[in-house]
Amino acid sequence: MSVPHADSLFFRTLEPPEGWEEAGREAVAASQRARMLDAVVRAVGDRGYANATVADIVGLAGVSRRTFYEHFDDKQDCFLAAYRTGVAVVIERVVATTAATPEDDWRERLRVGLAAYTAVLADHATFARTLLIDVLGAGREAVELRQRLYEQFVALFHTLSERAAAIDPAIAPVPDVFLRAVVGGIGELVQQHILSEGAESLEELTPTLVKVAETVIEFGGRRA
Template structure:
């Protein structure tokens, strides 16, 4: 029962932050959406930030797993497919969790130091996931792709999502995926 309550609270904090923004979300919003008592909330989390960090970490883990699996599944394919597969998985995973794009991309920036540290760690992990594809691109184009360029690329894709949700666009819009694919192909020099 405690695990089910925890899952409901994690989903509720994502929904509340997506609807209100991080700064305007309170524990009261989360417990109302999750259908749990304040006492139950504090049995699981020290405060709202602790709950959001847990939800953010869980969401990032799901995104990274989907992208990692897509990347592994595209090994040996043409570079265009190796670029499309992980980005398609990224956008599909965001689409599958209502509010995730807004909560984890738009609202997470400026949240807390813990969230900022988790986001920085996630960006480094995204760079590592893209390294093999970047190295293969370099072999084809004879131009090195640095970790700094990969970090800018990953941040650029995240900014596309953040900008879309901040302006009321659907992060699942196929045009957004195509824009991200085009951008990544330019950075990786994947023709």
């Protein structure tokens, strides 16, 4: 059975517990799906969303058009599935990393969370471009999905801000409107870095992102 690339963002996410080679019919379907999710990200990364076609996707995935339509309605359905799956991986990585950090050190939680974010995007550079750039040309539903991702990050920063306020009496919880500005600003900085330097070096941006977020959390809701 053909399996997805081992370094694909979707390989470990959809891999059956017993492994690709040992599993049965369900694993075949999971393997096909993982390969198509990987393929749509690569096709869009190479050609742009508007120019990428179902033919590109099935060619890169090594599946038939019939198999494609057994899983997805059209190109956008496949793209959105890849986006949702990849976003879940990114969020899970950030949450798991911060959860392993002491609760009473909000600055360290902020640092390791943003480090995890830039690391997973650097490890999966093509998806990083999809996450922040290509999605903007994939229609209203894709843009709305991107906005929901931003709200998930706002919620993470909200929790961090509340924890900082509980630890330091001089810090007050930051209004969500400020936190949305932080998330949007981080997205813009990451996007600019991808366009100018490439996603592979995103970890170099981590200290800047930490400083931006730390400043807003420390002073954005500061008590007089």
